[in-house]
Amino acid sequence: MTTEQSKPIVVGVDGSPDSGIALDWAVAEAKLRGAPLYAVYGLWMPIAAAPFGGAAVLPPSDELRAYATEVLDAARQRAKDAAPDLDVDTFLVLRPPAQALLDVAKDAGLVVAGTRGLGTIGALVLGSVSGRVAAHATCPAVVVPPHEGPGDGTIVVGVDGSPLGDAALRFALTEARLRAARVVAVGAFRMRGHTTAPEERETEELVTAAVQRARTATGSTAEVSVVVTPGYPADVIVEAAADASLVVVGSRGRGDVRSMLLGSTSRAVLHQAARPVAVVHG
CATH class of the missing domain: 3.40.50.620 (HUPs)
Known part of the structure; x- marks a missing residue:
């Protein structure tokens, strides 16, 4: 089979x-x-x-x-x-x-x-x-894209709590098992006030919950680090993935229109990233 x-x-x-x-x-x-x-x-x-x-x-x-x-x-x-x-x-x-x-x-x-x-x-x-x-x-x-060397071995994945973001995380964990690699789950947020504390905490909880769902679905025991940073999602992902072996994004995120084939974040990551990018549709 x-x-x-x-x-x-x-x-x-x-x-x-x-x-x-x-x-x-x-x-x-x-x-x-x-x-x-x-x-x-x-x-x-x-x-x-x-x-x-x-x-x-x-x-x-x-x-x-x-x-x-x-x-x-x-x-x-x-x-x-x-x-x-x-x-x-x-x-x-x-x-x-x-x-x-x-x-x-x-x-x-x-x-x-x-x-x-x-x-x-x-x-x-x-x-x-x-x-x-x-x-x-x-x-x-x-x-x-043209890139130098295999990277540092990490797999960086953008996480936003959406169904396609979860699919990207499952794909990243499955790839990590094949490569014996570490996964970096990246979440981005925008500040609503003068301090990052509430938004950072909410985003960290969202990403951590998504990681747990993906572990349950895949049975993966790969090492996962959670990184939460203020900024636009594509910029945050590309910066985190500067030396990664693979970048993974869902085709659309929470804020994208369902009829869009590629959302703004996945499209921007494809244009900006200097490392291989996997786009996951579900």
């Missing part, structure tokens, strides 16, 4: 340095989970059929198909060099890049993208693709 942890890790590649960084992160994660790795290249060639008119889609040229195949072959070899026993499969999908990733990741455990791609026709333009994947994925989505 397939468990959540053994479901495939799906990663977008296009031959760019950023997609190589995302691939390396995905390989390491798949190895930790004992899960297969799926490398995806989305190849799509829309053109304007008439000036100011609708778009048409051309079949990709032999040259573009050959390049995409070369990238996927190189991705497979790079993954195998890093993890010889890893089960690796590749997918050349004739869909827009974000949709290609989302289609392959429908039943995945995790989908991974870099922050930027080559920016050419048919390539994974990951500046836009990563945002769409993070917003629309049915599984947790990880956006991997």
Whole structure:
């Protein structure tokens, strides 16, 4: 029977340095989970059929198909060099890049993208693709920016007491078990007066209660530190995660409109963080 942890890790590649960084992160994660790795290249060639008119889609040229195949072959070899026993499969999908990733990741455990791609026709333009994947994925989505080293081993998670914040905390605790890592549960608050005491106490109680709910749900015994700081949530999370190995946020928080796919905090963390960010939808 397939468990959540053994479901495939799906990663977008296009031959760019950023997609190589995302691939390396995905390989390491798949190895930790004992899960297969799926490398995806989305190849799509829309053109304007008439000036100011609708778009048409051309079949990709032999040259573009050959390049995409070369990238996927190189991705497979790079993954195998890093993890010889890893089960690796590749997918050349004739869909827009974000949709290609989302289609392959429908039943995945995790989908991974870099922050930027080559920016050419048919390539994974990951500046836009990563945002769409993070917003629309049915599984947790990880956006991997260029970063130095594996970090200090901690997993920093934003906590606000919302259902999706709780889902992010459960994900962080599960990842901590895989990595034997410490979790830092971060809460932010705004001062209502001249002292931080009431708001700080309320937020600390909220975060502590959320940690207990997540422990009960996951059975995790990971070490958890609670950090409560005044400020805007995204700023507080990004600052706490400056050296983290992974940042985790829920896709929306308590103050976001339910119809929003990504809330203001998760979107800001994705834009600002210098470490890998996991967006959890529930």
